[in-house]
Amino acid sequence: MTVYKLTVQYDGTRYHGFQRQPNLLTIQGTIEKALAIMTKGQPVNLVAAGRTDAGVHALGQVISFAYPGNIPADKMVKALNSLMPRDILFVGGVIAVPDFNARFDALGKIYEYRVALGRYTNPFLRLYTGHYPFALDLSKIQTALLDVIGTHNFASFEASGGVIRNKVRTIYTADLDTTNYPQEIKFIFHGDGFLYNMVRIMVATLLEIGSGRRDVHDFLRLYQVQDRQQARLTAPASGLYLKKVFYPSSNID
Amino acid sequence: MTVYKLTVQYDGTRYHGFQRQPNLLTIQGTIEKALAIMTKGQPVNLVAAGRTDAGVHALGQVISFAYPGNIPADKMVKALNSLMPRDILFVGGVIAVPDFNARFDALGKIYEYRVALGRYTNPFLRLYTGHYPFALDLSKIQTALLDVIGTHNFASFEASGGVIRNKVRTIYTADLDTTNYPQEIKFIFHGDGFLYNMVRIMVATLLEIGSGRRDVHDFLRLYQVQDRQQARLTAPASGLYLKKVFYPSSNID
Numbered sequence: 001m002t003v004y005k006l007t008v009q010y011d012g013t014r015y016h017g018f019q020r021q022p023n024l025l026t027i028q029g030t031i032e033k034a035l036a037i038m039t040k041g042q043p044v045n046l047v048a049a050g051r052t053d054a055g056v057h058a059l060g061q062v063i064s065f066a067y068p069g070n071i072p073a074d075k076m077v078k079a080l081n082s083l084m085p086r087d088i089l090f091v092g093g094v095i096a097v098p099d100f101n102a103r104f105d106a107l108g109k110i111y112e113y114r115v116a117l118g119r120y121t122n123p124f125l126r127l128y129t130g131h132y133p134f135a136l137d138l139s140k141i142q143t144a145l146l147d148v149i150g151t152h153n154f155a156s157f158e159a160s161g162g163v164i165r166n167k168v169r170t171i172y173t174a175d176l177d178t179t180n181y182p183q184e185i186k187f188i189f190h191g192d193g194f195l196y197n198m199v200r201i202m203v204a205t206l207l208e209i210g211s212g213r214r215d216v217h218d219f220l221r222l223y224q225v226q227d228r229q230q231a232r233l234t235a236p237a238s239g240l241y242l243k244k245v246f247y248p249s250s251n252i253d
Numbered sequence: 254m255t256v257y258k259l260t261v262q263y264d265g266t267r268y269h270g271f272q273r274q275p276n277l278l279t280i281q282g283t284i285e286k287a288l289a290i291m292t293k294g295q296p297v298n299l300v301a302a303g304r305t306d307a308g309v310h311a312l313g314q315v316i317s318f319a320y321p322g323n324i325p326a327d328k329m330v331k332a333l334n335s336l337m338p339r340d341i342l343f344v345g346g347v348i349a350v351p352d353f354n355a356r357f358d359a360l361g362k363i364y365e366y367r368v369a370l371g372r373y374t375n376p377f378l379r380l381y382t383g384h385y386p387f388a389l390d391l392s393k394i395q396t397a398l399l400d401v402i403g404t405h406n407f408a409s410f411e412a413s414g415g416v417i418r419n420k421v422r423t424i425y426t427a428d429l430d431t432t433n434y435p436q437e438i439k440f441i442f443h444g445d446g447f448l449y450n451m452v453r454i455m456v457a458t459l460l461e462i463g464s465g466r467r468d469v470h471d472f473l474r475l476y477q478v479q480d481r482q483q484a485r486l487t488a489p490a491s492g493l494y495l496k497k498v499f500y501p502s503s504n505i506d
Contacts, residue, residue: 009376009377010376011379057377086376087376088376089375089376121339123263123339123341124262124310124381126264126339126340
């Protein structure tokens with residue numbers, strides 16, 4: 001058996017999320033089906049760094065799996081790409097140490113969230129951005145992002161369905177990219193981990209702060225109350241991208 | 254009755270082209286259904302400058318129709334947008350002179366064609382570009398584009414299904430945008446009119462010239478032979494955009 005660590009991009013629009021589900025089109029199911037073709041039927045179970053939801057995209061998702069055989073990593077990438085639909089693309093890979101696990105070995109992740117602005121949704125961006133029609137005070141968002149950085153209890157920012165007891169996470173950086181403003185803004189979060197729907201709930205809260213619907217320092221209150229009902233809104237899946245996953249360098253041969 | 258001239262953008266991915274067809278989702282059918290809601294059932298027939306094919310996009314399609322009522326143009330735009338799905342967006346409009354016809358009054362059009370390069374299709378661009386995996390000599394394409402400009406018989410560049418006898422068209426400008434090279438190139442054609450599939454056949458021919466599969470001046474031969482079989486390939490619909498339509502200014506109030 002050889003353990004592979006592969007990086008994959010996908011347009012999540014057509015999929016019912018990453019995780020395998022019976023009778024539903026998922027990223028995991030699509031990749032595992034291709035691996036089963038390569039092994040002539042022997043099932044291969046893969047693990048992903050982040051189990052993205054329906055409609056969420058990936059620019060640098062990382063998966064790992066043990067494969068019965070020893071193909072060079074670049075050949076594995078090529079073979080999988082030849083079996084993928086056009087909305088999934090493997091962009092790199094290495095052979096990892098035998099106990100490598102893409103989920104449990106991850107040290108941190110970067111998520112991006114794109115928000116299209118203006119009154120109407122751009123027809124060409126509707127599947128690749130969230131949309132916010134109200135005027136924003138970007139300086140308020142910048143101020144609120146400083147409250148996001150650091151180690152906090154993010155219980156207010158977790159959707160029901162999360163299964164992890166410990167709600168404390170550390171956000172290393174929380175940035176706003178205004179390159180395409182006023183057409184679009186982009187949030188970039190680098191953290192050691194993220195609760196279920198955490199980025200999408202934080203983005204919805206940040207947009208409410210930017211439009212004056214919430215106090216600039218409402219994150220500090222939300223850390224205290226630890227109540228999902230207080231954060232309320234969730235930004236749509238279409239704007240969210242898993243950008244990058246970090247690992248200790250010793251995991252890779 | 255009031256005649257409106259409206260500009261509309263759409264992502265053509267979901268649609269069986271512009272033109273109304275029984276039991277199929279089309280742009281024309283979607284807009285006419287909205288107009289029938291506004292008139293409480295009275296049918297409104299619209300005319301478009303260019304009847305784009307399935308999967309072809311528009312950044313500046315122009316339509317015209319006679320409407321039983323006299324709503325200000327900006328209100329008409331707003332009312333239609335409130336009834337449109339998220340992949341169709343009206344971006345402007347005016348009340349036109351009573352005999353205005355978006356198709357027959359058009360003096361010319363600009364079409365753009367986006368080609369993604371590199372070995373694999375980018376998952377996020379697959380619906381919005383064509384794709385060409387082979388190395389290109391851009392100077393050969395630039396040279397060939399000079400042969401496109403001018404008045405020529407484009408019979409070799411018309412797909413079967415075209416109904417217009419006269420195959421002579423004038424191309425005013427034919428440009429190559431290399432801003433995003435080597436990820437992508439974009440062709441921009443401004444002409445007085447275009448035969449059925451003409452841009453997509455020209456683009457496929459230009460790419461064959463760029464990769465050395467055809468002589469640089471093969472367009473001159475193709476104008477002579479007037480034989481569709483000689484041009485052969487058609488670039489995919491996903492890369493094509495109707496960008497702009499030109500009218501004599503007197504058509505508009």
